[in-house]
Amino acid sequence: MFGIVRSGGPFRAALAVIAVAAVATATGCGALGSGTSSAAAGGLEKSTLKVSILPTTDLAPFWLAQDSGYFEAEGLTVESVIAASGQASLTKSISGDVDIAFSTYPPFFTARGTGAADMQLVADATSVNAKSNAIVTVPNSPVKTITDLAGKKIAITAKNTASDLLTRSVMQDHNVDFGKVNWVLIPLPNIAAALQQGQADAAYLPEPYITQAAQTAGAIPVVDINTGATQDFPLTGYGATRKWVQANPKSLAAFQRAMQKATHDTLIDRAKVEPLLVRFAKIDEDTAKLLTLPGYGSVLDARRLQRVPDLLLQLGAIPSPIDVNSMISPQAGR
Structure with a gap:
């Protein structure tokens, strides 16, 4: 998985190097974007995906994937659907109004823990960062x-x-x-x-x-x-119903590859992020320069994510333990 992004200095530079290596490994190629795409291989179950999102800084890699044509390169047209909250986003996925939902992690686990929906996590998004x-x-x-x-x-x-x-x-x-x-x-x-x-x-x-x-x-x-x-708590990610994941493995893998490439670019170049926040999150340029970005990631790591249902259980939000491994969908490149 990608490490947590911290601002400034050698630490950030080192993480950028780690991120490059991680993406290269995850995509199965030495140069990002040079692997065989779903579009080239053919056979996408769905070429148009609807994704419910929130207009927050967590979405920078998603907007970059749209704006830079990474989804298109995978044979996908991705449409954004604005949701009022993470719970509302999840509800759109459960009802079938969207294919993939962006949310903070707790609603995915509470839906599973209470039996409201059988959700799968399909891509990581962010972790808590200092002052974010x-x-x-x-x-x-x-x-x-x-x-x-x-x-x-x-x-x-x-x-x-x-x-x-x-x-x-x-x-x-x-x-x-x-x-x-x-x-x-x-x-x-x-x-x-x-x-x-x-x-x-x-x-x-x-x-x-x-x-x-x-x-x-x-x-x-x-x-x-x-x-x-x-500290460094897993914050947001993308999910879909298990039924959707099982019915659309190639489309899901294409979405994941595009997000991996976009997250890599976000990690190493903040200059690519700020204009996207101005355009899509409706933030003015001065604010975009001042704000603290979250820790971006795309590939899911079960050990790190286990902290979320463990906290939910501790605070009484779910009735019994949840093994994160049971909720992680297949990951492109793994």
Whole structure:
């Protein structure tokens, strides 16, 4: 799998080298894009795929694959369908409205754990990076430190999503009782205004919303999510129903190869990322330069991902353990 991207210095350079080697291995060729594509081999079960997405920085490799023709080179036309949340994205996949769903990881596992749907994970997307996800507040809020969060109104997108689980995990790490928190469910684009208006005392935010909330509402971090039990935590990925995966192995492999190539390019060249965030995530150029990017990846690693259902089980979001290996689809190049 690809390592976590950290900003600056020799560490990032080393990871870029590792990423190049990983992609070359995963694609089965020394030069990216030089292997036999599904288009060349023929026989794609579906040449047009619908993918439900969220307009966040996590989607940079996906947008790059679209914009640079990597999907097209694999014989695919990929259509984006905007979803309001990770749970809403997952619902579109379960209902058959889309082929593949992008989401934070918890909804995939809760769907499996509660028997709501038999989901397969098809590609990795991001992990938590330093300062890429945080619990934030505003100057007029009664919350000044993490210990103040007990009993307060905290904005999240939905229950049992990353915003909910990671917030509770960080509070637990700091011995802050989340049992009496008033959880306020608010879509990400509306959270900064909700903080300003006192509808919430604090909120979980990922980038680019952290930087945007700082600019529009003076939001300041209370605690970085990239600490303790949630450091480098697997954050987002792509999934599909097991039925779809079994019916479309060649189309899935083509999607995975395109995403592997795009993720490689994203890892080694931030200059390719920023214009995409401006165009597709509707971020202004200054914000795109300032924000902290998440850790990008594409190939799924069961040992790393096992942290997600383990945390869900610990926090009571699923009734019994889940073995991640049972949910990982075949991976192109493996």
